[in-house]
Amino acid sequence: MKMRFILPLIIFAALIALFAVGLQLNPREVPSPLIDKAAPNFDLPRVDAAEARITRSDLTAHKVSLFNVWASWCVACRQEHPFLMELARDNTVPIYGLNYKDERKDAVAWLKRHGDPYRASGFDHEGRVGIDWGVYGVPETFVVDAQGTIRYKHIGPLTPQVWREKLEPIVRELQGAAS
């Protein structure tokens, strides 16, 4: 076959390949520069008790813990909530919460109504800790190890599938290490 028939065919195939890859990427998932970096420090009042505090060292007291960003106004948080409850009930991994830009009474009522999977939740009314952690869409879930390094970040609701495929292997590895 002549070059002038083959060339457009090659260009066409290249475009198809480009679109096939490009359209499967999720533009909302912006890679976080915080992955494999030290988790930002924070010191927040707890949602359930304003006088009690939650800090970064609460997270690093465990071999691995989840830091889940949630809010009572967040619809997708309702979606992932039953699964977080399941993880907490089975004692799979300690979960801490960051209550992001919420009202205290709404947050407390939400936990009362849907259950509280968190060891503790920090009350980040102004979203300042959220900025330090690069939060831009709730819910988000960080995997933090005992050294305080962010090992993984999931954006969007945590589903059993995401857990199995992405978070669980990292959590299991960290739980197994140095036991």
Add this chain to the structure above:
Amino acid sequence: MRPLLAVVLLLFAIAAQAAISAYKFDTPEQEARFNKLSQELRCLVCQNQNIADSNAGLALDLRRQIHEMILAGNSDTEIVDFMTQRYGDFVLYRPPVRAGTLLLWVGPFVLLLVGGVALAWFVHRRVATTSETPLSAAEQQRLEALVRERGGQS
């Protein structure tokens, strides 16, 4: 009718004023820096808006953050570094040139070059195949023989 119109126009005036003077600065220079920075930083929630135009909660928070940092005496570079440390190069509408963003910067020029070369090649080939080349001596003789044979009639 006229008073009503006046009231409506006045409401617009208030809204416009509110949007501009949401933050107070010590100097006009600080305000100019604020406007420039908030226009160059991208809102991650809405993605195709900058922080200045977006009314998403995060954009409001980041505007507040820029405002505070300017008043605290931080330089533009420090503020941009603060944002990229947390949100990555994605927040910059003008990403820095580095290995990961090289394609973004040189890609259009490479495409232009490839397109230009291809165009030149096609044009050259077309000219080469269609242009009139003078007949060789043998061809000229044959042509004359054919013309003679047919008695000069075409």
